[in-house]
Amino acid sequence: MKGSKILWLVFFTLVINGVNVFTQAGGDWTLWTPRSGCRAAIIRYNGNAAAVDIPATIDGYSITKIGESAFAGNNFITSVTIPNGIEEIEDRAFAGCSRLVSVTIPNSVKKIETGAFADCVSLAAINIPYGVDKIEDGAFSGCGSLVSVMIPNSVSKIERGAFADCISLTAITIPRSVEEIEDGAFAGCRSLSSIKILNNKIKIERGAFAGAPSVRFE
Numbered sequence: 001m002k003g004s005k006i007l008w009l010v011f012f013t014l015v016i017n018g019v020n021v022f023t024q025a026g027g028d029w030t031l032w033t034p035r036s037g038c039r040a041a042i043i044r045y046n047g048n049a050a051a052v053d054i055p056a057t058i059d060g061y062s063i064t065k066i067g068e069s070a071f072a073g074n075n076f077i078t079s080v081t082i083p084n085g086i087e088e089i090e091d092r093a094f095a096g097c098s099r100l101v102s103v104t105i106p107n108s109v110k111k112i113e114t115g116a117f118a119d120c121v122s123l124a125a126i127n128i129p130y131g132v133d134k135i136e137d138g139a140f141s142g143c144g145s146l147v148s149v150m151i152p153n154s155v156s157k158i159e160r161g162a163f164a165d166c167i168s169l170t171a172i173t174i175p176r177s178v179e180e181i182e183d184g185a186f187a188g189c190r191s192l193s194s195i196k197i198l199n200n201k202i203k204i205e206r207g208a209f210a211g212a213p214s215v216r217f218e
Contacts, residue, residue, distance in 0.1 A: 028046050029046065029055075030043050030045075030046065031043065031058060031063075032067060038062055039064045040063055041063070041066070042067055043070055044070055045070055045074065047076075048074075049076065049077070050077065050079070050099075051081075052077055053083075054066070054081065054086070055083065056084065056085050063085065063086060065089075066082070066088070066089045066090060067090050067093065068090045068091045069095065070090075070094075071094045072093070072094065072097070073097070074097050075097070075098050075099055078100060079100070079103070080100065081103075082103070083106065084107070084108045086108055087108055087110055089109060090116070092115040093113075093116050094116060094117050094120060095115050095117065095118040096118070098120070100117075100122055100123055101122050101123060101145075103117070103123070103126065105128070106129060109129050109131070110131045110132060111136075112135065114138055115137070115139065117139060118142055118143075121142065121144045121145060122145050123140075123143045123145060124147055124148065125146070125147065125148035125149070126146065126148070126149055128149070128155065130153070132155055133157075134157040134158070135157070135158045135163075136159050136162065137159045137161055138160070138161040140162060140163050140166060141161050141162070142164070142165045143163075143166050144168060145168055146163075146166045146169055147169060147170065149163070149166075151173070151174065152175065154177055155177055155178055156177055157178070161184045161185065163185060164187045165187070165188040165189070166186075167191055168191055169191060169192050170191050170192060170193055170194065172186075172194075172195055172196070173198070174195065174202070175198055178199055178202060179199065179203060180202065182205050182208065184207050184208065185208045186209045186212055186215075187207065187209070187212070188212070189212045190211060190214075192212040193215060193216060194216060195209075
């Protein structure tokens, strides 16, 4: 009986609604995988490294998603490199990683979902990859150290609260592809003083820049 308990801790498989969840005791990664196929999502990072290079494959599975809250609240991480092949960063995947300073996101990523990097208070810069079509609700809200944001010419919408309370952000360029900036997208960005908008037909909702008293448009 004791031996079987040890084996259970070392490796177990749960089948939930046709999905297998593989966990290895003592491993850094918890994966979500379909019952068949070779693609997987990271649903939890269990490590405590400062610099994290997310592997492109784990145990033969190609990693295509970083799952909801997979790294949330991790206070060890200072830098993350996301490999080519990842397509989605799901809701609150890195939310509240208080020491995260830098993240490298490849062009394979097409979705950065709600609150993905919310409250990463040390994050200094972000280059959003070409191919992302919208910056979702609160994706970078509360990133108080953020001073540099690159928005690619593939983004069509900046959603509600996407950059709210990014209090260190002073300037940003909105590319021609952006058609809409929703209410509160840059609310509370009190240091924001310069916005260059390249689409003269853009829709800017009321309150998009609320609490940014010094803002001027170029």
